[in-house]
Amino acid sequence: AQSVTQLDSQVPVFEEAPVELRCNYSSSVSVYLFWYVQYPNQGLQLLLKYLSGSTLVKGINGFEAEFNKSQTSFHLRKPSVHISDTAEYFCAVSDYPYSGGYNKLIFGAGTRLAVHP
Amino acid sequence: ETGVTQSPTHLIKTRGQQVTLRCSSQSGHNTVSWYQQALGQGPQFIFQYYREEENGRGNFPPRFSGLQFPNYSSELNVNALELDDSALYLCASGSGGSGELFFGEGSRLTVL
Numbered sequence: 001a002q003s004v005t006q007l008d009s010q011v012p013v014f015e016e017a018p019v020e021l022r023c024n025y026s027s028s029v030s031v032y033l034f035w036y037v038q039y040p041n042q043g044l045q046l047l048l049k050y051l052s053g054s055t056l057v058k059g060i061n062g063f064e065a066e067f068n069k070s071q072t073s074f075h076l077r078k079p080s081v082h083i084s085d086t087a088e089y090f091c092a093v094s095d096y097p098y099s100g101g102y103n104k105l106i107f108g109a110g111t112r113l114a115v116h117p
Numbered sequence: 118e119t120g121v122t123q124s125p126t127h128l129i130k131t132r133g134q135q136v137t138l139r140c141s142s143q144s145g146h147n148t149v150s151w152y153q154q155a156l157g158q159g160p161q162f163i164f165q166y167y168r169e170e171e172n173g174r175g176n177f178p179p180r181f182s183g184l185q186f187p188n189y190s191s192e193l194n195v196n197a198l199e200l201d202d203s204a205l206y207l208c209a210s211g212s213g214g215s216g217e218l219f220f221g222e223g224s225r226l227t228v229l
Contacts, residue, residue: 032216044220090159096216102173107159
């Protein structure tokens with residue numbers, strides 16, 4: 001079974017500062033990894049995904065993440081944040097190719113990013 | 118292309134009632150999944166439908182049921198509502214292969 005741990009429940013940061021949101025996962029098989037963002041009272045929007053290939057993945061809004069298989073991590077980074085980045089961020093894992101045909105995402109508990117002026 | 122749309126956006130029910138939530142999948146997608154997101158938590162997988170059959174289910178009791186229609190729209194039905202069913206219910210569609218899911222805005226259910 002897979003699991004996801006987001007190591008920080010809240011991350012406060014000043015505008016234009018860099019930020020890293022940490023995510024670790026556990027799985028006995030190869031996985032797909034995702035980061036989603038959720039703005040207040042909205043659904044989930046995909047930021048980026050890792051399926052295979054290059055371990056550095058670039059997404060929307062200037063975010064990127066690095067897949068580290070040996071450390072089972074998939075940390076999200078942004079070099080300079082904006083006030084508009086204030087939101088809840090969710091890391092998710094899927095073992096879709098091995099799951100028997102259905103795509104079940106396992107989500108972490110979320111990290112609240114609060115960007116201050 | 119149209120995105121994933123859900124209705125209603127908000128609703129209030131009382132304990133013991135039944136509720137039906139609706140979802141229209143993104144064009145070209147052939148799977149639809151439902152997730153429950155309790156306040157302050159990450160979404161939890163309820164089930165997935167493919168070709169109008171449930172082909173995967175999470176740890177939810179049988180009073181959570183669903184339907185997928187030939188046009189890939191979907192319903193989530195919850196019977197005998199309990200207070201703990203209060204949550205945001207998210208519908209997601211996908212086309213397989215990529216493992217990527219596209220989510221709707223959700224239906225916020227409050228059970229009193």
